[in-house]
Amino acid sequence: MASDHSPNELYGASAALIRPDTAGAAPYWNPYVSGVLLGLVLLAAYVLMGRGLGASGAFSSVTALAVEKAAPAHAAGNEFYQGYLQNGIGGNPLKSWLVFEVIGVFLGGFLSAALAGRLTGNVAKGPRISVRTRLLFALAGGTMMGIGAKFARGCTSGQGLSGGAVLNVGSWAFMLMVFALAYALAYSFRRLWT
Amino acid sequence: MNAPFFKFGYFGDEVSLLIAVVIGVLFGFVLERAGFGNGRKLAAQFYFQDLAVFKVMFSAIITAMLGIFYLSWSGLLDISLVYKGTTYLYSQLLGGAFLGVGFILGGYCPGTSIVAMATGRLDAVMFGVGVFLGIFIFGEAYPLFADFMFTGNMGVVTLPELLNISYGLVMLIVIAVAVGGFFGAEYLEKRWAEKHGGSDERQSGETVVEETIEVTIATQTTY
Numbered sequence: 001m002a003s004d005h006s007p008n009e010l011y012g013a014s015a016a017l018i019r020p021d022t023a024g025a026a027p028y029w030n031p032y033v034s035g036v037l038l039g040l041v042l043l044a045a046y047v048l049m050g051r052g053l054g055a056s057g058a059f060s061s062v063t064a065l066a067v068e069k070a071a072p073a074h075a076a077g078n079e080f081y082q083g084y085l086q087n088g089i090g091g092n093p094l095k096s097w098l099v100f101e102v103i104g105v106f107l108g109g110f111l112s113a114a115l116a117g118r119l120t121g122n123v124a125k126g127p128r129i130s131v132r133t134r135l136l137f138a139l140a141g142g143t144m145m146g147i148g149a150k151f152a153r154g155c156t157s158g159q160g161l162s163g164g165a166v167l168n169v170g171s172w173a174f175m176l177m178v179f180a181l182a183y184a185l186a187y188s189f190r191r192l193w194t
Numbered sequence: 195m196n197a198p199f200f201k202f203g204y205f206g207d208e209v210s211l212l213i214a215v216v217i218g219v220l221f222g223f224v225l226e227r228a229g230f231g232n233g234r235k236l237a238a239q240f241y242f243q244d245l246a247v248f249k250v251m252f253s254a255i256i257t258a259m260l261g262i263f264y265l266s267w268s269g270l271l272d273i274s275l276v277y278k279g280t281t282y283l284y285s286q287l288l289g290g291a292f293l294g295v296g297f298i299l300g301g302y303c304p305g306t307s308i309v310a311m312a313t314g315r316l317d318a319v320m321f322g323v324g325v326f327l328g329i330f331i332f333g334e335a336y337p338l339f340a341d342f343m344f345t346g347n348m349g350v351v352t353l354p355e356l357l358n359i360s361y362g363l364v365m366l367i368v369i370a371v372a373v374g375g376f377f378g379a380e381y382l383e384k385r386w387a388e389k390h391g392g393s394d395e396r397q398s399g400e401t402v403v404e405e406t407i408e409v410t411i412a413t414q415t416t417y
Contacts, residue, residue, distance in 0.1 A: 028227060028228060028229035028235075028246075029224075029227040029228055029229075031228060031245075031246040031249035031250045031253070032249055032250075032253050032376075034224055034227060034228035034246075034250050034253070035228075035249060035250040035251065035252065035253020035254045035256075035257065036253050036254070036257045037224045038221070038224045038225070038228070038250060038253070038254035038257075039253060039254035039255065039256065039257025039258040039261070040257060040258075040261070041217060041220045041221050041224060042254060042257075042258040043257065043258045043261040043262065043265075044217060044220075045217050046197075046198065046258065046261075046262055046271070046276055047197045047198060047199065047265065047271060048197075048198065048199050048200060048213055048217070049198055049199075049200045049210060049213065049214075049217075050197075050198025050200055050201045050275050050276050050277055051198075051276070051277040052277070053217070053221055053305075054305075055303070055304040055305035055308060056304040056325065056329075059304055059322075059325045059326055059329055060329050062326070063326050063329040063330050063333065064333070066326075067330070067333065078333060078334075078336060078337070079336065079337075079340065080332070080333045080336040080340075081333055089207045089208075089211070090207075095211065097210060097211065097214045098214070100211045100212075100214035100215050100218065101214040101215070101217055101218035101221070102218060102305075102308055103215060103218060104214060104215040104216065104217060104218020104219040104220075104221065104222060105218040105219070105221050105222035105225070105305060105308045105309060105312075106218075106222060106308050106309075106311065106312045107215070107218070107219050107222065107312070108218060108219035108220060108221060108222025108223035108224075108225075108226070108309075108312075109222035109223070109225060109226040109231055109308065109309030109310075109311075109312035109313060110222075110312035110313070111219070111222075111223060112222070112223040112224075112226035112227050113226050113231060113312060113313040116226070116227070118226070118231070118313055119313055119314055120313060120314065120315075121313070121314030121315065121316070122314075122315060123315060123316050123317045124232045124233035124234040124235075124301060124310065124315055124317055124318075125233070125234060125301075125317065126234065126237075131316075134317050135316065135317055135320045136320075137299050137300065138233070138299075138300050138301065138302075138317040138318070138320040138321040138324065139300075139320045139321070139323060139324040139327075140299050140300065140324065141295075141296045141297070141298070141299030141300015141301065141302070141321060141324060142296065142300050142302070142307065142320065142321035142322060142323060142324020142325045142327070142328065143296070143324040143325070143327045143328040143331070144292050144293070144295045144296030144299060144300070144324075144328060145292070145293055145296035145297070145300060145302075145303060145304060145321075145324065145325055145328060146296075146304075146324060146325040146326065146327060146328020146329040146330075146331070146332065147292050147328040147329075147331055147332050148288075148289045148290065148291070148292025148293035148294075148295075148296055148328070149289065149292075149293065149304060149325070149328075149329070150289070150328075150329055150332040150333075151285045151286070151288045151289030151292060151332070151343070152285065152286045152288075152289025152290055152292075152293065153279060153282070153285070153286065153289070154279065155293065155303050155304045155305065156251075156293070156303040156304075156305060156306075157221075157303070157304070157305040159279070159286070160251065161251065161254055161255060161258070163278070163279055164251075164255040164259075165254075165255050165258035165259045165262060166259070166262060166276065166278050166352065167259065167352040167353040167354060167361070167364055167365075167368075168278055168279055168281065168350075168351075168352060168353075169281045169283075169348060169351045169352060169353055169355075169356050170279060170280070170281030170282060170283060170286045170348070170351075171279070171286075172353060173281070173283060173286055173287055173290070174286045174287065174289060174290040174293075175290065176290070177286075177287050177289075177290025177291050177293075177294060178290045178291075178293045178294045178297065179294065180294065181290070181291045181293075181294025181295055181297075181298075182239075182240050182294040182295075182297045182298045183240055183294075184294075185294070185295060185298045186240035186241060186298055189298050189299065190241065192237070192298075192299070192301075193234060193237040193238065193240075193241060193301070194241055194243075
């Protein structure tokens with residue numbers, strides 16, 4: 001039976017890399033090549049716009065708008081939501097640079113996966129846990145990320161990549177903390193992934 | 195050439211949104227090609243199995259860092275018009291800690307979860323729901339720590355300014371650390387591969403069968 005997660009496909013002949021999890025899918029690009037190309041995209045953002053890439057800001061705009069639709073008075077009294085509600089072009093919070101950029105990220109990810117034969121719809125998880133467990137931990141992890149990205153004023157894209165490339169002190173401190181915590185907890189949560 | 199083009203008024207707000215989509219498409223395409231639409235591959239970083247996260251991030255940072263420096267040095271890019279965030283050390287360290295926890299639990303970050311969602315992964319959808327939930331929790335609790343958000347204010351400061359050494363030297367250090375890290379990463383991956391060979395020894399036949407059934411169910415629920 002062709003399970004997309006069969007160990008032989010995940011750990012192929014050379015076994016070093018986690019393989020594309022669909023039989024017949026194109027291989028992933030070399031990480032250094034991917035990195036240089038990603039760096040050029042980031043550079044293009046700086047040259048064209050004078051700003052870097054991002055992701056969590058788009059989530060924030062949508063969240064702030066949802067709160068405003070549900071409870072306008074409540075959102076009006078909250079400085080955090082107001083920051084995003086007043087951010088968009090022409091007073092529309094969704095007409096913000098990051099929201100459009102993230103729409104592009106979705107389209108680009110879809111295009112790449114479609115061309116590579118990777119539109120699998122599989123749940124990415126370690127072999128020892130159930131799909132339900134994976135989904136619960138994904139929800140929990142996402143929640144922590146949402147909180148963290150707001151404390152840090154950005155996530156891996158906005159702080160890590162974009163702030164990192166302009167040698168921003170706070171961005172590097174942030175990034176060291178991300179990796180330190182993830183590595184520190186990796187052993188405790190090894191059942192999730194290995 | 196006067197960059198950043200947007201800051202010099204080469205185009206307006208509407209065009210900037212079009213550029214946002216194009217930049218985003220390229221960003222998402224490269225992330226997916228790098229394998230970052232797969233949470234398990236991302237998390238493998240923390241088990242020294244596959245260090246693509248480190249390799250891709252540092253290659254990208256070095257490329258953009260050198261590009262920005264060169265364009266600025268040759269007078270094509272006005273670095274003073276490039277956005278640089280203010281460093282609020284304590285809130286950024288706390289935020290980083292939350293992100294680290296979220297990374298090991300969830301396997302994605304907000305950007306990579308978008309890519310994974312685009313490939314139809316239900317775990318990424320759940321992660322994305324979590325990000326919304328987390329931001330909502332933060333927003334609701336914001337008045338409680340509005341003051342904390344501005345502690346550790348160091349202003350807009352770069353590593354060369356903080357360490358009082360030249361920009362070039364800091365770049366050299368970053369590149370040296372990264373290249374050292376790349377060699378270390380290749381070594382660790384090779385060691386892990388040698389240890390585990392072509393098959394995954396850690397799984398019993400039973401769990402593989404169980405896994406197959408569950409994945410089948412998950413695939414059905416996704417579509």
